[in-house]
Amino acid sequence: MNHRPKSHPEIYPLVLTTKTQEIFNCRIDEDITDEQPYKLINKEDIFEDLRNRAAVSDFHPVKKIVQEYPGNELLLVYDKDFKYGLNFYLIGTEEGKENYLNPPEVSEEQEEYKEYIPEDVYIYKPPVSKPWVSLGSEKEIEEASVTESTKQITYMISRKRSEFGAPIKFSDQNASSVKDAYIECTAYPDKNFTLKQLEKDVGMQVIPQIKDISTQTKWTYPKNATTQYYPREFSEEEKETLKQSKPLVDFLNNASISVEIALQQNEITNTFIDDWKHLAEEEGTFGDKTDTHLKEYQSFTDLHSPTEKMITCVSWHPTIYGLIAVSVAVRLSFEDRVHFSGKLLLQPSLILFWSFSDPIHPQLMLESPDDIFCFKFCPSDPNIIAGGCINGQIVMWDITTHADRIENVKAGGSRSKKATLKPMFLLEPESNKEAMYIRHCAVSSIENGHKKVITDIHWLSDTFEINRMGSVFENRSGICCQLVTCSHNMFWDIRPQKPLTPQTTEKKKEENIEIPFDVPSTFLHLDLSWKPLTKVRLSKGETSLDHCPTKISLKEDHLLCKTQDKVLAQSKTAKAEEMNPYHNLESGMPNLLKPIDDFCTKFFVGTEEGEVIYTDWKMEKDPETGRLMPKKPVSLHTIHDGIVHTIQRSPFYDDIILTVGGWNVAIWKESVMTGPLLQSCCAPKRYTSGHWSLTRPGVFYIGREDGYIDIWDLLEKTHEPAQSQNICITMITCIKPWIFSSKQQFIAIADYYGTLHILEIPWTLSRPSTNEMTSINHYFEREVKHLEYVEQRKKIREQEKKEMEQEMAKKKVKIYQKSKEQMEAELKMDYESYLELEKTVLINLGLIKVTEKGSYSDVM
């Protein structure tokens, strides 16, 4: 406790309690501060305290020192750092007090030295030697030490001094001559170590004689050596003389023959074919049958819709990768729709835009007044979409303002990443922000439009236009501006440009309608006042009934896949003009358009009853009444047992059409009107959708009502599908394949329960074999010939039949002419001849004797 420093014997550490501090007025931080950490205390006061508190007093341990202290005042220093162990210390001598109060001007070294000798001053004591105590280490040392076990032998050799350093003579000696001069260890064949080689593998090669010669040269450092040369050439005169020499002429004549043969060989065949590579190409498609199934890539379902929906139409975005648009409709029958019509009005009918990067949220939602049953992107501007509703209206959307949202869909990964991390219930408010509802731009007028659901809608190609008569004109605006729709009752041409009605009345109507501000005004002139340009009715001949068309196929539609580049270029140039031509549609039709004369205005129509009609849309003047009447259909065939829901032209051939309906499939050629080229037999399940493959001319996909997809390959089998694969559990409503790159092809399959499946088409189904196009061509030609043959045979058969009937008729006539008397006479004659026969037989047998001589000779 008390560390009395040895260097300062006058310092007595003390503990002063607070009571003591108060008594002596040396309270810490009040009387005693850092500037004055000491207090001079009277001796008398200390004595008094000692008397008062005796043993309890803090000064008790230093009582003696205090008594012996010479002076009157003692110095009490506050030891803040506890240098001496306690919080105060008392200086016991006068000199110490003086030293403390007036520190002498001692050299710094001494002070430092004094400071560096704190409490314990270590005094060096030299070690005192003690006797060694054995702890067992000498044994270890003994063990580790090496001692000589034997005594060393010493030799002393001496020699005469003169003999040292004499020249030495060496001589040879045979080791064996001297006895014991050497010890040998002779080698002997040890049987344990001998290996007998039983076989030896030796390779031999015949080479020409080789001579190896080498010399040694004086090699100095490597040096660069160069040579410069020029070719030997003939001068002009020499050339001339040579040219005229006869041997040259002869040689050239001989040589040119072989040269020309060689050149002709090159012209006949392609000498640069790599047969090895070509071999691989042909076998690749047939041999690689390992992976022929469509692989599931992604599937999209709208999880936010309250009622059950089905997908009615699917369309890939023509330019943006990974974007697909789907139209959904409520899955109710007509009665149920009427029953729930109030509830249905509250729910918006939508076209959803799905993107590969976000399987949960649709990117855009297009709103329409009623359920959409079919829609199409405009080929010249993918931001314009036209759709047909269940109530017979046509709806137009313009999403140019939102185009950047869907274009950056692939890059907007951060949005989708955030969405997937949060749980579902938190996503509701976000989804409303992300996928906006876009209202439609325009709808057609209800009075002048269709009365029933629109089942098909097409944009007419931008290369031609149609006027009210149905005749074709060239299209100068460079964009697709006409539509064709197909409904149960009639089908018609719609032109978004204004017809001849004056604009003023229309404008007044528009002013009355309040337009929401975020709807673009592209088709404002059409909204609710849109009338069809022409209507084409398909009448069933004499009766006043009409056909009910469901799908149509026009001439130029099939080029949509191949001319993607063209369309892109066109749309780009349109955009480059800074003003979208679609926004300038109010200018009206240009008046002077050149008519296209030899345009084929015929097209295919499929009806509800399963008929395929090939007819013309151009109107002609009926000679009797003077009105414009549609032409009669060129041909009509009832092939399918149910409603025809797909008519599609092949993307490879202009005139090959696929029709799917009811329980079978048919393929037609446009010029051959006697019947279909191929008609499949009835399938076990109904076919509900179909589509040609985009890359293989002989392949098409058919969807069934049990969720299976049949893949037909005309090169493999024509009587049944080549493959069948299950996609979902319910009816397939739409199939749309799409090409993204040469290596990636997708097919979108929509089903009745509202799920859109995206599958990847495997290599075998997407890549055509080398001669596929020509083979399919041959096949179709053969089928055409077959049809012709059948026709001819029919005729021949008819003729034959007629002839046969005639013969039969003649025969019958002959029989009836025979009268009764003739029959009796004939019978009698038969009987008489029989009697004679009997007689001759009996005579031969010898049973009747020949009585008349004359007759014997007759018999003989």
Added chain:
Amino acid sequence: MAEVEETLKRIQSHKGVIGTMVVNAEGIPIRTTLDNSTTVQYAGLLHHLTMKAKSTVRDIDPQNDLTFLRIRSKKHEIMVAPGNLAFHFLVKSSFYFAR
């Protein structure tokens, strides 16, 4: 003289022929339709090759002799017609055989 010209012209006018050269026994070009540096290069290289080919054929069978030599590469075909006096080189291209 006119014959020589005519023959060479006829050969040169075939479809796909880039150039024609006539070279003597030592490899010095006599007549050519290509430019000088190309001619010299071709003559020098092909002369050795033709000699080698000829000696190869002769080595295998001394009764045999080289009649024609064709070198087909990715881009061109070179045809050599040897003779005892001179050699006739032809450089031909394949471009018009592309499918």
